[in-house]
Amino acid sequence: MHEDPLRIYAGLVGRRQFLRAGMTALLAISLPRWAVARPSLEEAIRTFTGGANVLDGRVRLDLPPLVENGNAVGIAVVAESPMTEDDHVRRIAVFNEKNPEANVAVFHLGPRSGRAMVSTRIRLATSQVVVAVAEMSDGSFWSSRASAIVTLAACIEDLS
Amino acid sequence: MARALVNVPKVAQQGEVVEIKAMIAHPMETGYRIGPNGSNIPRDIIRRFACTYNGEAVFSADLFPAVSANPFIAFSLVATTSGTIDFTWTDDAGKTQTASATITVN
Numbered sequence: 001m002h003e004d005p006l007r008i009y010a011g012l013v014g015r016r017q018f019l020r021a022g023m024t025a026l027l028a029i030s031l032p033r034w035a036v037a038r039p040s041l042e043e044a045i046r047t048f049t050g051g052a053n054v055l056d057g058r059v060r061l062d063l064p065p066l067v068e069n070g071n072a073v074g075i076a077v078v079a080e081s082p083m084t085e086d087d088h089v090r091r092i093a094v095f096n097e098k099n100p101e102a103n104v105a106v107f108h109l110g111p112r113s114g115r116a117m118v119s120t121r122i123r124l125a126t127s128q129v130v131v132a133v134a135e136m137s138d139g140s141f142w143s144s145r146a147s148a149i150v151t152l153a154a155c156i157e158d159l160s
Numbered sequence: 161m162a163r164a165l166v167n168v169p170k171v172a173q174q175g176e177v178v179e180i181k182a183m184i185a186h187p188m189e190t191g192y193r194i195g196p197n198g199s200n201i202p203r204d205i206i207r208r209f210a211c212t213y214n215g216e217a218v219f220s221a222d223l224f225p226a227v228s229a230n231p232f233i234a235f236s237l238v239a240t241t242s243g244t245i246d247f248t249w250t251d252d253a254g255k256t257q258t259a260s261a262t263i264t265v266n
Contacts, residue, residue: 072228096226100192104226107235112218114177114238120221121228123190 044095044102045133049141054133058142061094061132065147070124070154079116079134079142089116091135098128123154162186166247168261172239182209183232184249184257190225206231208250214243239265
């Protein structure tokens with residue numbers, strides 16, 4: 001007797017199961033890569049702190065509340081610290097809520113910095129919250145958050 | 161690799177906190193943009209920036225695709241002794257670009 005190979009396959013998997021698998025595969029292809037992979041803002045901060053408690057204060061994040069061009073947003077982070085050998089800021093990290101990747105930058109400072117202050121320019125894909133976390137030399141973490149409304153988003157502009 | 165620009169005060173007092181500005185010409189391609197042929201443009205970013213003062217590491221930064229093109233970083237340092245301040249940028253391919261500036265401390 002001659003059996004159709006496709007029928008054997010369908011009989012093995014079952015039609016509904018086969019359809020469901022196809023739909024899942026299609027969904028996975030149609031979604032952009034980052035839409036499934038990105039950790040949330042809180043998860044990213046937890047990875048940075050190693051699970052330690054993050055307190056509010058001692059850090060100031062300057063972010064313009066209304067951003068015209070999300071491709072270059074000037075930010076400044078200032079932490080309150082005497083920046084001495086015993087008491088200084090070890091790291092300052094910046095995280096975002098809705099970009100394809102949660103990390104923005106991590107700055108490594110020390111007593112020779114003199115002042116716990118960094119500024120840079122970042123990309124914002126959409127209106128969202130930005131968080132700055134500072135790690136002190138005693139192992140404590142302090143944070144500050146600010147939100148911005150973005151009118152021209154980064155990452156989606158046409159290439160022509 | 162690219163053109164780098166640094167701004168360090170020429171003269172400073174002993175113990176003074178000076179502001180340092182560093183910028184490098186680089187597209188910081190995120191890897192999330194779609195090119196004209198419909199496929200993703202490969203990621204190409206500056207991954208690390210480091211600053212040494214007379215050979216001693218004093219400041220560094222890990223950068224991610226969310227940093228704008230032509231990354232600009234401003235930070236501060238304590239002027240301790242006269243000497244050179246060196247800057248190094250490292251990209252995804254491991255290529256580095258350096259710049260340096262001299263400072264005179266009175």
